[in-house]
Amino acid sequence: MRPKDKKVFIIASFEEVSILRKFAILFLIASILPMVLLYYVYVKKTQLGIIVMVLMVLGVLAGYFSIRSLLIKTINIAKENRKAIEPFLAPETLKELDQEENELVVLSRTFSSVTKQLENNVYELKKKNEELKALDQLKDDFVNTVSHEFRLPLTIIQESIRQIAEGMYGEVNEAQLKYFNMSLRNTDRLKALIDNMLDIAKIEKGKLEILKKNVDIVGIIKEVGSDFSQRIKRKGLEIKIDLHPQPMEVLADKDKITQVLINLVGNACKFTEKGCIEISARENGKFIECSVADSGIGIASKNLPYLFSKFHQIGGPLKGRQEKGTGLGLVISKNIIELHDGQIHAESVEGKGTKFTFTLPKAPAETN
Amino acid sequence: MKKILIVDDDVDITNLVVNRLKKNNYNVIFSNDGDNGIKKALEQKPDLIIMDIMMPKMHGGEAVKLLRSYESTKNIPIIFFTALTTNLQNSAELDKINVDGQFYPAISKPFEPNKLLSAIKSLLGE
Numbered sequence: 001m002r003p004k005d006k007k008v009f010i011i012a013s014f015e016e017v018s019i020l021r022k023f024a025i026l027f028l029i030a031s032i033l034p035m036v037l038l039y040y041v042y043v044k045k046t047q048l049g050i051i052v053m054v055l056m057v058l059g060v061l062a063g064y065f066s067i068r069s070l071l072i073k074t075i076n077i078a079k080e081n082r083k084a085i086e087p088f089l090a091p092e093t094l095k096e097l098d099q100e101e102n103e104l105v106v107l108s109r110t111f112s113s114v115t116k117q118l119e120n121n122v123y124e125l126k127k128k129n130e131e132l133k134a135l136d137q138l139k140d141d142f143v144n145t146v147s148h149e150f151r152l153p154l155t156i157i158q159e160s161i162r163q164i165a166e167g168m169y170g171e172v173n174e175a176q177l178k179y180f181n182m183s184l185r186n187t188d189r190l191k192a193l194i195d196n197m198l199d200i201a202k203i204e205k206g207k208l209e210i211l212k213k214n215v216d217i218v219g220i221i222k223e224v225g226s227d228f229s230q231r232i233k234r235k236g237l238e239i240k241i242d243l244h245p246q247p248m249e250v251l252a253d254k255d256k257i258t259q260v261l262i263n264l265v266g267n268a269c270k271f272t273e274k275g276c277i278e279i280s281a282r283e284n285g286k287f288i289e290c291s292v293a294d295s296g297i298g299i300a301s302k303n304l305p306y307l308f309s310k311f312h313q314i315g316g317p318l319k320g321r322q323e324k325g326t327g328l329g330l331v332i333s334k335n336i337i338e339l340h341d342g343q344i345h346a347e348s349v350e351g352k353g354t355k356f357t358f359t360l361p362k363a364p365a366e367t368n
Numbered sequence: 369m370k371k372i373l374i375v376d377d378d379v380d381i382t383n384l385v386v387n388r389l390k391k392n393n394y395n396v397i398f399s400n401d402g403d404n405g406i407k408k409a410l411e412q413k414p415d416l417i418i419m420d421i422m423m424p425k426m427h428g429g430e431a432v433k434l435l436r437s438y439e440s441t442k443n444i445p446i447i448f449f450t451a452l453t454t455n456l457q458n459s460a461e462l463d464k465i466n467v468d469g470q471f472y473p474a475i476s477k478p479f480e481p482n483k484l485l486s487a488i489k490s491l492l493g494e
Contacts, residue, residue, distance in 0.1 A: 144452070148452050151453075151476075151478060152378060152381070152451050152477065154478050155381055155477040155478040155479065156380045156384065159381075159385075159479070159481075160384060162481065163384065163388065168387065168391055
């Protein structure tokens with residue numbers, strides 16, 4: 001039997017069974033009466049009477065059994081179907097089904113109560129959804145307000161120190177200048193931290209915007225490289241910049257790509273104690289492939305898959321961590337590169353060094 | 369000497385920007401709320417206005433709309449100066465803010481003095 005037919009039986013079976021049952025009993029009673037009559041009139045007297053009698057008994061029995069087999073079949077199907085729908089029905093409904101003759105009534109009652117329940121659930125879900133939306137908005141507002149409230153005092157601290165360090169309020173000696181500059185480096189760090197938090201909030205909302213233009217990646221790398229060269233040299237490291245002599249144009253947001261490079265070179269600088277940091281760019285089909293390689297502490301292969309996850313800095317947030325950072329830089333970098341339809345990945349050998357490579361689509365050729 | 373009006377509710381920030389601009393040979397006046405800022409702009413006709421956004425009495429955007437409604441102040445160049453970065457439209461040169469469909473240059477706080485000074489110079493045509 002095809003499943004479709006079964007479905008029909010779920011509803012029809014019980015009624016049919018009860019009709020058939022009544023019919024079978026009626027059939028038996030109706031057949032027994034003329035048989036008893038025949039017995040008294042003929043059977044005792046003639047041989048033909050006996051034959052007719054036996055044939056009639058056989059006929060009645062055959063009729064009874066055929067109805068019975070039909071009945072059993074139907075009952076079995078009904079049972080099977082009952083078993084199939086049982087898990088979906090409430091205990092009260094099952095009880096009702098057992099008591100009530102007409103299961104159609106019970107089922108329609110059940111359906112309407114289930115529908116009501118569903119409507120209630122949909123309403124509850126809608127309400128929950130609205131609540132979550134409001135909560136999300138609150139979180140956004142909170143992030144924005146907090147960042148605003150952090151920025152104001154930071155502006156005052158940074159600008160005050162900068163003005164003093166510039167000598168606007170009198171001469172500054174070398175030792176003072178050293179500490180003012182140290183303070184300024186750290187206000188910059190705070191600012192970067194707030195910006196990162198905002199970037200992450202934007203990424204989560206899918207609102208990080210990029211403005212793609214044709215830009216020269218060689219130029220960007222050179223700028224970032226020269227910004228870092230002092231810091232790298234101060235640490236006793238070597239910096240190698242391996243570039244094509246000609247400009248290489250990519251379709252990208254200059255500020256955002258600069259942010260990625262600063263992050264990668266900054267990381268390389270942080271986690272490298274000796275050796276060199278190498279930045280390079282080369283063509284690879286429709287893409288320009290840039291990489292930042294270091295000879296630093298490297299990353300254990302078991303940690304590599306988590307590298308681009310939020311708040312992940314190897315070693316955990318507290319224990320044994322010597323280098324500072326939010327652990328958001330790589331998440332942001334990955335999102336920025338992916339918004340450019342590029343890819344970023346890392347290769348690393350623990351104790352030997354790490355190499356980050358990202359790709360950016362080449363700028364479309366000039367049409368004129 | 370060009371006259372610049374700073375409208376910012378934060379006294380400390382105002383003070384620092386005033387010093388920075390005076391050092392760069394500008395005549396600087398200031399106000400710590402939007403309402404008063406508009407009055408000063410009407411009275412003293414500055415060559416440029418630096419406008420904060422989040423201010424308690426009057427929002428910087430509102431103040432700018434009002435300034436644009438007066439004949440004597442409607443052509444004064446304006447730079448927004450804000451720590452509220454969510455409304456900023458980043459661009460390669462200078463961030464911008466949209467007020468009633470018109471774009472104004474914006475400097476975000478904490479600010480780079482050079483960025484602020486070059487924005488002022490370009491708006492004053494110096």
